[in-house]
Amino acid sequence: MLMRFYTVPTAKDARRSVVWAIWLIGIFYLFSLVIGYGAGALVGPAEILAAPGAVNSAAPLLAFELGGTVLLGIIAGVAFATILAVVAGLTITASASFAHDVYASVIKRGKVPPNGEVRVARITAVVIGAVAIGLGILALQAGINIAFLVALAFAVAASANLPTILYTLFWKDFTTQGALWSIYGGLIACIGLIIFSPVVSGAPVNELTGKSTSLIQDVDFSWFPLNNPGLVSIPLSFFLGWLGSRLSKERPDELKNAELEVRAFTGIGAEKAVQH
Known part of the structure; x- marks a missing residue:
């Protein structure tokens, strides 16, 4: 939600954008309950656990049950785009916050060389990506x-x-x-x-x-x-x-x-x- 403050032209638009984000996120979490119980009722726990991804495949299996390959393709496309957007937003926010708040404000105390924050933000993004990939591999193996x-x-x-x-x-x-x-x-x-x-x-x-x-x-x-x-x-x-x-x-x-x-x-x- 913090990213909404950096993608709008005025403070008034930022407040309006955050209100929209709060409502949409709240509705999404309510729908996750409906999707979970719906998948359990229509698809069945046994089929969900036997599918690749186990419980993570509940939503795609429910989409296939209700709308066939067309709805399954739509849900898969939305999920893929959402994953890319979330990862990109988190990476940008984390790297920019570290470069500005920690590196520039705390370590350098405002005395930052030209392009210093940009260079640190790029390095931070690479480090965060490497750590995330490593933790993902450990989770996959387990x-x-x-x-x-x-x-x-x-x-x-x-x-x-x-x-x-x-x-x-x-x-x-x-x-x-x-x-x-x-x-x-x-x-x-x-x-x-x-x-x-x-x-x-x-x-x-x-x-x-x-x-x-x-x-x-x-x-x-x-x-x-x-x-x-x-x-x-x-x-x-x-x-x-x-x-x-x-x-x-x-x-x-x-x-x-x-x-x-x-x-x-x-x-x-x-x-x-x-x-x-």
Whole structure:
């Protein structure tokens, strides 16, 4: 959704685009429930599990059941285009964010040589692609359904961002130190728990494939029992945000907090739409 801010001409159009994105994404996730239950009812669990891709083939099999090869071709084409768009968007966002926020702002502290950000963004895109391909190969060898990585991505994002957003909007005593503790603490805790969870090593053997469902086979260094650490890292991030704010010497600015609250809930005082 962040990409919507970079593909529209004005701030007003960006807000309208985000609203459309929220509705479309929400409807998509509701439809995923309908597609899953529909495939289970019309196609059958046995045929789905026996097909290449197992549960990932539920939607194509349902399309073939309802509309034959024509609908199957449409669904396959849409899925292929969606995969390309998502991968391209994630790669561009990650490489640009690293080049601008980390390299230019943190490492170089604004003193970036000409074309420095572009060069770093290109290198970052190559590195991200190589890491993604490597993890994909490990998942393929282990016979893992990589769809579960979506839930892990949501857990990481929520651990790093959700408490800060909610505290900023609804808690007037929230401070900069609380935000930093919440963001970095939640992010580090979530990634650390993933590394030491059955997702990476130590998962039991799958009866259908005869292999472990972990990314790394024949190794067990896991001690965290859950596949998704969100149940631990998200509450921990909330706690660190509260604790950091309480221990901070910074005094909250009540006027700015009131301004932010009015602007967030009414839009009054927001910047007018400008070309960018």
